[in-house]
Amino acid sequence: MAASTSSMRAVRYHGPGEPFHNDEIPVPQPGAGEALVRVGAAGICHTELHLRHGVLNLGVAPLVPGHEIAGEVAAVGPGVDAVRPGDRVAVYYYVGCGRCSWCRQGQENLCRDVVDQFGFTADGGWAEYVVVPARNLVPLPDGLTVEEAAALGCSATTALHAVRSVADVRLGETVVVYGVGAVGYALIQLCRLAGARVIAVGRTPAKLALAAELGADVTINADELNPAVETLRLTGDEGADVVFELVGITETMERSVAMLRRRGRLVFIGYS
CATH class of the missing domain: 3.40.50.720 (NAD(P)-binding Rossmann-like Domain)
Structure with missing residues (x-):
């Protein structure tokens, strides 16, 4: 299913030391197993400052930053039935291979063959829309705002991992x-x-x-x-x-x- 508009505004990174640009780019379309999310909130993490200043440089530009993302499903691609348009969701920004022992244990952050990281190696949430694998979407409970959910997706989960697992x-x-x-x-x-x-x-x-x-x-x-x-x-x-x-x-x-x-x-x- 296609989005109703063909272009969108996006804040993009164009390289270390360069200012972020407010660009107009095509709305991405979901493929098989993917969903198009209408971004309701996207956090600004200190990591984006590292990206801007060149402390973190993964060699991907231009790029839409933003790994703390929440919003509403706008469209889904073929084979997606776990979510539907209108669902409120947060985005888990690591896309592991899904096959290694770490992925099978639910620890995609340790995957040695990471497919993508939204906001770092693939376009993230500083745009009106973002396409992600449907399996990376987390349904939001009633009472949790998209602003709260976006922040929880990085800062709170980082802290939880540090306190419990490390x-x-x-x-x-x-x-x-x-x-x-x-x-x-x-x-x-x-x-x-x-x-x-x-x-x-x-x-x-x-x-x-x-x-x-x-x-x-x-x-x-x-x-x-x-x-x-x-x-x-x-x-x-x-x-x-x-x-x-x-x-x-x-x-x-x-x-x-x-x-x-x-x-x-x-x-x-x-x-x-």
């Missing part, structure tokens, strides 16, 4: 979230749900205030206190059981190691 945060542990932003806020809430004590570290008072509102037991302003020294003081010189590092620079990495207890778990999430 760090395995446990009841009664002390956790440091070093860097408060979208992923950090999700980490704070998930760690509290796991029964951990949470220390949030940042430099912006407003962000630290929100971190406290979302459940951080202690906040540390890194412009005023050395986070490593303060964390050791708060833990009786034992250090934190888990440190999530979200900044990705030498200073914060060194401090993260310094505040970690023996046999603690350090999870690097940020990069720069």
Whole structure:
């Protein structure tokens, strides 16, 4: 089934250091097993800034960025019956091969033969429409807005994977979230749900205030206190059981190691 319009507006990346362009391009059409999604919301992740500045360069240009996507199914291609036009959906942006052991375990992010990553190697959500495999669509429950769903598709799932699969945060542990932003806020809430004590570290008072509102037991302003020294003081010189590092620079990495207890778990999430 074709979309009702032939062209659309899209914000596109044209190469490292280049400004994003507001272009008019053809509306993509869904093929077999695919769906056309009318984008209702698309997030701006720090990764897009890395793309813009050349920190991340996958050699694909021009490209429609945007990997945090939610909207409504506009049309479906042949063989698609799991979703239909009008369904509210979020997009899972990894397209694994579907055949390897990792894909069969539901861990497409570890696939060695990734087919596409929307917003990185294939056009993403900074456009009016995007075509994706129907199997990559997640139905939205009532009460969840497309704006909320788009953000959940990256920041919250990144945090969930870090808390449950990587760090395995446990009841009664002390956790440091070093860097408060979208992923950090999700980490704070998930760690509290796991029964951990949470220390949030940042430099912006407003962000630290929100971190406290979302459940951080202690906040540390890194412009005023050395986070490593303060964390050791708060833990009786034992250090934190888990440190999530979200900044990705030498200073914060060194401090993260310094505040970690023996046999603690350090999870690097940020990069720069």
